[in-house]
Amino acid sequence: MGLFGRTPEKPPKDLINEWSQKIRKEMRVIDRQIRDTFESMEDGEEMEEAAEEEVDKILFEITAGALGKAPSKVVDALPEMETAGATAASEDESEEDIEAMQSRLAALRS
Numbered sequence: 001m002g003l004f005g006r007t008p009e010k011p012p013k014d015l016i017n018e019w020s021q022k023i024r025k026e027m028r029v030i031d032r033q034i035r036d037t038f039e040s041m042e043d044g045e046e047m048e049e050a051a052e053e054e055v056d057k058i059l060f061e062i063t064a065g066a067l068g069k070a071p072s073k074v075v076d077a078l079p080e081m082e083t084a085g086a087t088a089a090s091e092d093e094s095e096e097d098i099e100a101m102q103s104r105l106a107a108l109r110s
Helices: 012-062 084-109
Strands: none
């Protein structure tokens, strides 16, 4: 008997053993969860590929096969939109616009 009579607690060594067993069980559960997560991530890539194939099928049906005839990427260069003369004209117009805005601002200030 101890100082306070008989204590229902187990010796520290037994408590440590119980705790370590509980921790091992928890670690196993966590390990299983991690493995399951990684396996589901691998399945996600396969599901993504299957989804892309399904979308392609549906688009092919909707466009009556026209989508399948389209090139996968454009190889032609884009046409040039403005010539040098048009650029110079637009610069003159923008300078005129800036001058008009400045004169209106000056009028507002006075």
